[in-house]
Amino acid sequence: MRVLVTGGAGFIGSNLVDFLVKKKYKVIVIDNLSSGRVSNLNKSKKKIKLIISDLSKDGSWKKYFKNVDIVYHIAGLGDIVPSVKDPRKYFLANVNATLNVIEACREYNVNKIVYTASSSCYGLAKKIPTSENDKIDIQHPYAFTKYLGEQILLFWSKIYKIKVISLRLFNIYGLRSRTTGAYGAVFGTFLRQKISTKPLTVVGDGKQKRDFLHVDDLVRLFIKCSKIRKTGVYNVGKSEPVSINKIVNIFKSRKINIPKRPGEPKITYANINKIKKVTNWKPKIDIVKGTKELLDNIEMWKYAPLWTPKKIKKANKYWFKYLGK
């Protein structure tokens, strides 16, 4: 089977690539390395074809869609605050690139695409746990561009009969968690702070809960998605929200509390009944075990940017200016 992974040099993408290579799939990665790193592919890079290209622009990268059985479209820009600072950049990376990818699928008759959408489309969800039919409540350009990407794929699917599996991911964590953002990427931020023996920066009182899913569980689901026969949208999380204070306890580190940000949900909690029903998939990795594994591999966070309270305070200015209501 020939598989194309966009964003394969990033956190989630590289974990998928390692798994596919282990299972002897033929893998092509397209990535522009805007947030990804070639070193994320150290394990697999000799066995894959790595194309460094920007998917938001037309280019010769399209020819690699020839004879591909399935595309995992994982490329995109994450994080909320930078998307408020530069919405155009996010539009290009999350919307234009998605349009270009589905058009390449159409041109080369690729029949199936799995997309990493975002649970941020639910905003401050009214219903907990949140299911796919709950209200869409877009709060910022990141959420908007990820949602637009999904809508383009669903519409193209209807007209051009390409199967689209859109996975609305909640919080994914695991080896190589991205560290470039002070928002959402709790694990990357905490790991980098721990290695520098700095206190962990906890937003508000730390009682807010997030639905963390280990990336290995997600990768197992990705493989199962290749067997789904119909287009559909699915929520994907562990469905077991955990407070930030609990994560701090597992880290056994000092913490400092930084101001709460308005517009951030108190809890994210995925209702995953739909995806479980169609795939028979079940998340397995316990948060304590998953976090300890990260702590055992902490060396890899040594060179990641360090988010100090001062840096976070500066970035927070945008949050309060544009998102604070």
Ligand SMILES: NC(=O)c1ccc[n+]([C@@H]2O[C@H](COP(=O)([O-])OP(=O)(O)OC[C@H]3O[C@@H](n4cnc5c(N)ncnc54)[C@H](O)[C@@H]3O)[C@@H](O)[C@H]2O)c1
């Ligand atoms: N990590 C999470 O918790 C989470 C939650 C919801 C949704 N998602 C979505 O999953 C995807 C992967 O997330 P991640 O955490 O692995 O992020 P990441 O930043 O580690 O990976 C994204 C990859 O896409 C590449 N990329 C970005 N723009 C590109 C472009 N125009 N052309 C080619 N490559 C491009 C980056 O270089 C990077 O390697 C993203 O689309 C994100 O929106 C992630």
